[in-house]
Amino acid sequence: MNEQSKRFYEILETIKNLHDAKKHDYGNTDIFANFRLSELAGIPAWQGSVVRMGDKYARISNFIKKNDFKFKEESIKDTLMDMAIYSLITIRISNFIKKNDFKFKEESIKDTLMDMAIYSLITIVLYEEEMFNAHVKQFEEGEKNDEHS
Numbered sequence: 001m002n003e004q005s006k007r008f009y010e011i012l013e014t015i016k017n018l019h020d021a022k023k024h025d026y027g028n029t030d031i032f033a034n035f036r037l038s039e040l041a042g043i044p045a046w047q048g049s050v051v052r053m054g055d056k057y058a059r060i061s062n063f064i065k066k067n068d069f070k071f072k073e074e075s076i077k078d079t080l081m082d083m084a085i086y087s088l089i090t091i092r093i094s095n096f097i098k099k100n101d102f103k104f105k106e107e108s109i110k111d112t113l114m115d116m117a118i119y120s121l122i123t124i125v126l127y128e129e130e131m132f133n134a135h136v137k138q139f140e141e142g143e144k145n146d147e148h149s
Contacts, residue, residue: 004125008121008125011081011121011124011125015081015085032045032089035049035089035090036048036093049086049093052086053086057083060083080123080124083116083117087113087114090113091113091117094110
């Protein structure tokens with residue numbers, strides 16, 4: 001197995017552990033109760049979850065434009081992991097959606113959500129590679145500057 005695949009599976013394990021920890025903190029028998037809160041406003045839980053994913057997508061888009069997060073407590077990787085988790089949760093809570101509710105020609109909403117989860121995880125791996133390569137380049141440039149001093 002190559003390094004990218006290993007990292008992908010490590011991130012899946014991290015997501016599993018994160019889910020278990022958060023499940024404990026919410027303390028309900030319905031671990032998705034917080035996602036169902038949108039139903040109080042007449043919005044199905046799966047749609048409320050998609051809105052949360054939209055918030056995360058907007059945050060990442062803004063990061064790409066500005067290359068900076070003001071709120072440092074949540075990293076780009078945290079945001080991508082949340083998107084993957086929300087995608088998986090939405091798949092789970094959407095099990096009750098009638099297939100006729102969607103007018104997708106070639107793929108179901110669940111396929112789209114699964115793709116979003118996978119792409120979010122792949123993006124984490126690629127982002128980490130880019131950050132690693134940038135650090136290596138900085139180190140190498142520092143070494144060259146030290147040699148010329």
